[in-house]
Amino acid sequence: MTPDDLKRQAAARALDWVRPGMRLGLGTGSTARHFVELLGERVRAGLDVIGVPTSETTQADAERFGVPVTTLDDEPRLQVTVDGADEIGPGLSLIKGGGGALLREKIVAAASDHMIVIADESKLLPALGAFPLPIEVVPFGLMATRNAIAAALESLALPPELKLRTGSAGLAFVTDGGHFILDAALGRIPDPKSLAGKLAAIPGVVEHGLFLGLARTAIVAGAAGVRVIEQS
Numbered sequence: 001m002t003p004d005d006l007k008r009q010a011a012a013r014a015l016d017w018v019r020p021g022m023r024l025g026l027g028t029g030s031t032a033r034h035f036v037e038l039l040g041e042r043v044r045a046g047l048d049v050i051g052v053p054t055s056e057t058t059q060a061d062a063e064r065f066g067v068p069v070t071t072l073d074d075e076p077r078l079q080v081t082v083d084g085a086d087e088i089g090p091g092l093s094l095i096k097g098g099g100g101a102l103l104r105e106k107i108v109a110a111a112s113d114h115m116i117v118i119a120d121e122s123k124l125l126p127a128l129g130a131f132p133l134p135i136e137v138v139p140f141g142l143m144a145t146r147n148a149i150a151a152a153l154e155s156l157a158l159p160p161e162l163k164l165r166t167g168s169a170g171l172a173f174v175t176d177g178g179h180f181i182l183d184a185a186l187g188r189i190p191d192p193k194s195l196a197g198k199l200a201a202i203p204g205v206v207e208h209g210l211f212l213g214l215a216r217t218a219i220v221a222g223a224a225g226v227r228v229i230e231q232s
Contacts, residue, residue, distance in 0.1 A: 027083025040065025097134030097209035121222030145204030
């Protein structure tokens with residue numbers, strides 16, 4: 001069974017939490033795309049739901065698969081958000097943002113009563129940090145912000161290695177919000193909460209990929225089947 005098969009299994013299980021009339025947050029990334037596609041099948045069969053996409057890519061997917069969409073301005077409170085993750089750590093702490101949509105993903109997750117993260121078992125780890133931490137920053141004053149982030153990392157004995165994410169033709173990757181992303185190769189994050197606080201205090205940082213205290217359920221698919229992990 002391929003990793004993509006496992007992602008689809010996890011996405012299919014997440015449909016068990018969907019009820020008619022729900023307002024749903026729709027995540028971004030390859031795993032979340034499976035959920036949007038499967039949700040579209042239910043909608044075409046008569047399920048009445050509406051989704052808030054977390055990226056322009058997800059909005060295009062939702063429209064293609066027939067899922068009605070809205071915005072948080074029109075529906076500021078959501079029942080459930082279903083999204084993927086780059087890493088799932090202790091207490092359902094997450095690293096997200098590999099697809100570049102971390103800001104909108106976090107806004108939508110925070111506006112939801114219940115966040116469900118779906119993933120294949122390779123994403124479930126004993127500690128966060130193997131996946132580079134995405135840090136979304138404003139382009140203005142990039143070097144000053146980069147230096148401030150490096151100093152914050154050093155204060156926590158973390159490596160201050162930051163790489164500007166690039167896209168096509170080697171140009172800086174630009175998020176849907178018009179920002180840049182610095183990826184921090186940290187290896188292991190002993191204290192995610194302290195790191196999150198330090199990053200949030202830097203003026204040029206728009207958001208970071210540490211999702212702490214947001215996910216309540218993880219659906220993880222592996223060779224032995226699909227398991228559900230709940231956070232009380």
